[in-house]
Amino acid sequence: MQRRSFLVTASSFALSQLLVGCGGRNQETLKVSLLNGSIPGQVVGKFRKSLQGGVNLNFSAVAQLKSSYKNLQTWHSRINGKKDEGWLSSLPFGPWRPLPVADLVTLGDYWLAAAIEQQLIQPLDVSEIKEWSNLDRKWQELVKRNDKGLADSKGKIWAAPYRWGSTVIVYNRDKFKDFDWKPQDWKDLWRPELRSRVSLLNQSREAIGLTLKKIGKSYNTQKLSEVPQLESELRALNKQVKLYSSDRYIEPLIIGDTWIGVGWSSDVLPLIARYPQLTVVIPSSGTALWADLWVHPTNKNTNKTNLFYKWIDFCLQKDIAKQISLLTKTNSPINLKISADDISQPLNKILTDNSSTLEKSEFLLPLPKEAAQEYDSLFAKIKS
Template sequence: MRKKLICVILAALTAASACTGCGISKAERSQNVVYVYNAGEYIDPDLLDQFTEETGIDVVYDEFESNEIMYPKIESGAAVYDVVCPSDYMIEKMIKKDLLQPLDYSKIPNVKNIGDYYIEQSRSFDPEHKYTIPYCWGTVGILYNKTMVSEKVDSWDILWNEKYKNEILMQDSVRDAFMVSLMDLGYSCNSVDHDEIEAATERLKAQKHLVQAYVVDQVRDKMIGNEAAIGVIYSGEALYTQSQNPNLEYVIPKEGTNLWLDCWVMPKNAKNVENGLKFLNFLCDAKVAAKNFEYITYSTPNENARQYVEDEELKNSTTAFPDLTQFHNLETYHYLGDTADKYLNGMWREVKSY
């Protein structure tokens, strides 16, 4: 889930189903509705219409740019949502801060479609599997243009190659940038060791003069347009870029990478609990999940959905559905704690201002 903030009014929905773009206040809430908070461009909007048509429940849909923007709105309670879709490490933080309520899985029977592997992966941040429904998963890797890069690409090291000065795109994200540097040095992406983080910081500083830009979604557009040779990208975005530019190749570096999982959760102050559970059950329907995957191109953990994917290239994509057993050192991000987060953010500011 690495998407830009786009505040849209979904005209096909009822008048009550408008994206506010500034959070849903308690005064604005109504009963026959579900308030959804998700990353931008991270759902097929037609599915929101379909849910309303099938249930009579209006969907008020709001979007966020990053986990770090989402979190304070949930923590403060000023914006009240029924279901939210954060990433692994942020869910771990929300659980520890007592911001979530357990899900009644008996009212989400379609959860049976979620593969056991992804349920087990979610236990790394939701140990008792009480709070989460896996939604999308993927890896972070290197996207490169085969007409601009001649040598074999299998290591994060290429991001420090002087040959590609001003042709490298890095993610403008503290966790992702440090993941690349830490794992390239042989460390865990969840390291809180100051010596290791300082070494990673110095490595990022040494790389900075080679970087064309620190970006988020722009890596997709720039790589499609042949504006850069190499970019750090999320697998779901890589899948889309490859459909638009056949010269692009995606690889998972040999040193390892982040294996991420985004899940739906229910904030503790959610008011429309039953409607929220119905929405989650709807999204876990195999045909719904297949339609959503074809739209957003982020890998679905819904194992029964793949049989309904009509696009054969997507269904059989090794970018979307890699054999993870062939890779080693795939790590899920963990919440590092407030002190470590503050320290890491300070080091990132140091890199950006270098």
């Protein structure tokens, strides 16, 4: 259930199979590699109907965002004349047939800087995207980077966001019946009642970041050694943690082994209807944000179609953006008018009231190598 590692479902498999090859061989083709579960099948169907003339659509789903990033690396290697390496190249039942290069790929903002620096993707021409102006400046700035992948107000546009979410607190409401308080912010994770009852994401940027937020600092603080109380706060938090996991933090909450956890909204929100004892809150002091983006792979041999711009533009239309948001239970980078009647009550506050979340929260921006190593080193030290 990890947000960065979605499981492939039967419905998504069926979607990819139905849409591959819709059209003749001589027709213009659009190849899109998307994150499984991030685009509803109805949306792809509407896009196909909106196109004039015959177009061959090839939409395929990948199970993990990390797989998308690895595909970009593989395609780039082939373009530069490097042979495929690894066990797949020596399979006994014949040569491995690599995935064709896609025109558009889902990539998480976490991988954007590396993809730019390694020249795995190429900039977008936003003049081809009619709906681009509907994006708030915050989203335009997120994908405006220099050639090293770092934020730059004068940089190029390297991606188009189509949905976003946040790191949230999720707790088992049954375990808090006898308390006169309910979890609202990061500081609640340190309460003595929760000793050995917390599940925490097994990622240094998330664990250290929420601790920095608790003491009034930024998620993107670079010199951790200059925050004197940080290590003691982390040690105190470590005593509260029963489980560090980025993909199995929901199960312990459901069975009551842990009472409260930290997770990604796209993991948690789809489960609320099935497990009504779970409650989700966005920490009042702010949290970490993530975004799923469309990127255009670098490919010297690609067909020269610009159909992918039509797809990006389609996803940013308000009625389509609303459908993506509601059906995938994520937020939209487009300012939408979503009423309480559109969403079940437990999800209402998470998906409709976004302004305060955005104002107080931060994206996990790329850090200099030394700073990233300091995060990992401190996290390992605390857990040991």
